[in-house]
Each structure stands twice: as C-alpha cells, then as structure tokens.
Amino acid sequence: MTLPRIAIDAMGGDEGVRVMVEGAALARREHDRFKFLLVGDQQRIERALEDHPGMAGASEILHCDDVISGDELPSKAIRRAKTTSMGQAVHAVKRGAAGAAVSAGNTGALMAMSKLALRTLPGIDRPALAALLPTLEQHDVVMLDLGANTDADARNLVQFAVMGAAYSRIVNGFERPTVRLLNIGTEMIKGTERLRDAAAQLKSATGLAMNFDGFVESDKINRGETHVVVTDGFSGNIALKAIEGSARFVTDLLRQAFTSSLRSKFGFLVSKPATELLKHHLDPNNHNGAVFLGLNGVVVKSHGSANARGVAQAVTVAARLLENRLTDRIAADLGELGPDFNGRGLET
Structure with a gap:
C-alpha cells in the first residue's frame, strides 16, 4: 500500500x-x-x-x-x-x-x-494537542490537551475524550481504551463543576468505543492503568512539564551518583544494562510526535530539539494515522454521541 x-x-x-x-x-x-x-x-x-x-x-x-x-x-x-x-x-x-x-x-x-x-471536524469545537507518554506497562498513555487550549468546558473535555480514545485505538491497539479525566482526586465529588459535568456525560454516553472510568490523579498518569488521560491545555501542559522535569531529575541524579566515587563507577558498570533500559524508556525521542486531533487533516508536531531518530518517530506517527484513517474514526465516534451532544444541548 x-x-x-x-x-x-x-x-x-x-x-x-x-x-x-x-x-x-x-x-x-x-x-x-x-x-x-x-x-x-x-x-x-x-x-x-x-x-x-x-x-x-x-x-x-x-x-x-x-x-x-x-x-x-x-x-x-x-x-x-x-x-x-x-x-x-x-x-x-x-x-x-x-x-x-x-x-x-x-x-x-x-x-x-x-x-x-x-478547520475542525464537524462536531469538534476545538482541536487538542495529544502526545504519548511512557508508562510502567508495555503501552504508552495518550494525554490531551497539552497546550492547545488553556481553558476547556465540559463539552470540550467530552470531545477530547472521544478523540483521545480513537488515537489510542490506533497507536496502542486497544479496542476499548480506558479513559479518565485528570483531577485532584478520584472521588466523583472532587474537582470543578465542568469536570464533574464531563464525567457525567461520558458515563451516560452509550456506544462509544471506550471504557470511561472516572478520574485519575497526576501521580498515576505513568502507572499504565489508564490508556487515555483527558484535561484542559493549561493543566495538561503543567503536568507534562512536571513529568519531563522529573525524568530529567532522575537521570541526572543517577549520573551524579554513579560518578561520585570509584565504588559508584564500578556499580555503574554492573548495572549498566538496567540504566541503559531506563535511559531508553525516558528518552523523549522514542515518544516524539504530538498530534493536533480534531482537524480535517493530520498534523504532527515534533520536538524542536528532536534528533533524527525523534523526527523519524514523528514521521512514523503521521503515516500510521493516515493508514488507519484517524479523522474518519473520530467522526464516526462523534456520531455515536447522538443528536443531544452534537446539538447545543450539552451543558457546559
């Protein structure tokens, strides 16, 4: 093909x-x-x-x-x-x-x-920036929005969930990915009114190719228990940079520890296979390629500092989304929400 x-x-x-x-x-x-x-x-x-x-x-x-x-x-x-x-x-x-x-x-x-x-797809008010983040499991987690929209109402969050689930089905192969909204707690009484409204809408929606499972806290994003994490662009960008900063902190701390003494240097040689695996897992080039979801076309954003391997990863993401007809999948999933959602009936 x-x-x-x-x-x-x-x-x-x-x-x-x-x-x-x-x-x-x-x-x-x-x-x-x-x-x-x-x-x-x-x-x-x-x-x-x-x-x-x-x-x-x-x-x-x-x-x-x-x-x-x-x-x-x-x-x-x-x-x-x-x-x-x-x-x-x-x-x-x-x-x-x-x-x-x-x-x-x-x-x-x-x-x-x-x-x-x-322009945006019919039924999408705003596009969202989605990226893949590493987890403890064999799959990555899809997270959106990561900065395209500093604010988002309940309707936007529901749309993001639909788009993120479609993306996860393509890149991770899950038939019904688990979707959660980022919140300050997992109890349904926690968070802002728009978060609770979005959760209620997703919980009551039928026919969607996802498993909506309430809320997730930021310290659980990389555990691998959630396939899609949905939030507004302001919170998402802060969470992303905190995760990236923590990853750099861990790698820098290990580097300092392994060069602090002769015994540490010997320990580094013994543990080098494990540290190389950690380095590979945390390398942003291996997860490069954020996607603007919700547009009438595929646009992929590569890290500005990405090396050739990272750019190749972004190109491969673009090709995979074309091959699997991402925009068609999102449009079909939006259709499952029904006329109440696609009209103006959704509370924000």
Missing part, C-alpha cells in the same frame, strides 16, 4: 534541514512506502539529500526560504502562512498535495495555521 505523501517542514526545529531530512530518510529506511514533500530552502535540502541517495526518488522539494521563528507570536506568524515553510507544509495538506504535515517549529504558530487552513 502506498501512503499519501507526508509534507515535512524542513526548516523547523533547532537544527533545521539536516536533522529533518535525516529523520525522514531514517523513517523511510524502515518503511519504504513513505513519500515526502520537503518544504524549505531548495539548495539546503538538496545538499542534505546528497547524504541520503535513497530519498531522491521518494521526495519532491517545494522551495520556500521564509521561516517562522520559535518566539514569534501565532497572531503574527499566521499572516505569513503563505510564505513560510510551516505554512506551506500545512497548506499542502489542505490542497491535497500531501496527506499529513510534520513540523518541529513553533507550536502555537503551527496550531493557528493548521486550524485556519484545515
């Missing part, structure tokens, strides 16, 4: 063209069905492609040398959507020249451009 082309914003990210092209090439070595539209400065892309001869027949270059900076305001960046590599990559999805777009650039600008160009 030949997949639709994936548009790569080759100018985004901390290291730009070299890493983005290398990541795409690495993804294609593992999945030779992938085809690319590389958007960016043509001369720089051509030089990068010289190191990856297998990419020549699988890639087309769309020249664009204007770049969105990492600190540019979305309101300003969106005015240059038609002249920048990020905007052109998203527009390629809109006009059907690509099936998905991948960028490691400015998150806010990417969201604004994607929402304006692709």
Whole structure:
C-alpha cells in the first residue's frame, strides 16, 4: 500500500534541514512506502539529500526560504502562512498535495495555521494537542490537551475524550481504551463543576468505543492503568512539564551518583544494562510526535530539539494515522454521541 505523501517542514526545529531530512530518510529506511514533500530552502535540502541517495526518488522539494521563528507570536506568524515553510507544509495538506504535515517549529504558530487552513471536524469545537507518554506497562498513555487550549468546558473535555480514545485505538491497539479525566482526586465529588459535568456525560454516553472510568490523579498518569488521560491545555501542559522535569531529575541524579566515587563507577558498570533500559524508556525521542486531533487533516508536531531518530518517530506517527484513517474514526465516534451532544444541548 502506498501512503499519501507526508509534507515535512524542513526548516523547523533547532537544527533545521539536516536533522529533518535525516529523520525522514531514517523513517523511510524502515518503511519504504513513505513519500515526502520537503518544504524549505531548495539548495539546503538538496545538499542534505546528497547524504541520503535513497530519498531522491521518494521526495519532491517545494522551495520556500521564509521561516517562522520559535518566539514569534501565532497572531503574527499566521499572516505569513503563505510564505513560510510551516505554512506551506500545512497548506499542502489542505490542497491535497500531501496527506499529513510534520513540523518541529513553533507550536502555537503551527496550531493557528493548521486550524485556519484545515478547520475542525464537524462536531469538534476545538482541536487538542495529544502526545504519548511512557508508562510502567508495555503501552504508552495518550494525554490531551497539552497546550492547545488553556481553558476547556465540559463539552470540550467530552470531545477530547472521544478523540483521545480513537488515537489510542490506533497507536496502542486497544479496542476499548480506558479513559479518565485528570483531577485532584478520584472521588466523583472532587474537582470543578465542568469536570464533574464531563464525567457525567461520558458515563451516560452509550456506544462509544471506550471504557470511561472516572478520574485519575497526576501521580498515576505513568502507572499504565489508564490508556487515555483527558484535561484542559493549561493543566495538561503543567503536568507534562512536571513529568519531563522529573525524568530529567532522575537521570541526572543517577549520573551524579554513579560518578561520585570509584565504588559508584564500578556499580555503574554492573548495572549498566538496567540504566541503559531506563535511559531508553525516558528518552523523549522514542515518544516524539504530538498530534493536533480534531482537524480535517493530520498534523504532527515534533520536538524542536528532536534528533533524527525523534523526527523519524514523528514521521512514523503521521503515516500510521493516515493508514488507519484517524479523522474518519473520530467522526464516526462523534456520531455515536447522538443528536443531544452534537446539538447545543450539552451543558457546559
């Protein structure tokens, strides 16, 4: 099966063209069905492609040398959507020249451009940013929203739950993923009114391909007991950064402990297989590729600091969502909520 082309914003990210092209090439070595539209400065892309001869027949270059900076305001960046590599990559999805777009650039600008160009699916008020986080089990946990919406009402949270469950079914293979709302406690009396309202709506909904199981606290996100964690973008972004910071703290603490003395260095050699496994599990490149769910198209956000392996992971996520028709799944699941939800009857 030949997949639709994936548009790569080759100018985004901390290291730009070299890493983005290398990541795409690495993804294609593992999945030779992938085809690319590389958007960016043509001369720089051509030089990068010289190191990856297998990419020549699988890639087309769309020249664009204007770049969105990492600190540019979305309101300003969106005015240059038609002249920048990020905007052109998203527009390629809109006009059907690509099936998905991948960028490691400015998150806010990417969201604004994607929402304006692709619009949201019928029944979705706002798109949400979803990512995979490691757990103690063999599967990752899907978490959303991670920053696209600083505020969300009950209706938005229900929509996020539907989208997150559809995403989890694709990436983790669960037929009915367990979905929980992030809260300050697991008792149904805890949390804000909008959280309790969203929980009541999800609990009463029938026909959804998920197992809604109430609330989860932040210290249980990575235990593996929950497949999808749903929250607003403000709380989600704080929780994500706390998790990432804790992971860095643990790895830095271990590094200090293992280099503090000769005995510690010997202990490190003995325990190296275990520490390497820990390092692999916590490496964000192995979980790279956040997705804007709820759009009429697939847009994947790579970490700006991702290496080639991380970019390859983001490209693979985009291809997997195309192959499994993510937008169709979300639309079908929304239909199961019924007319009361899809109308204006849901309390917020």
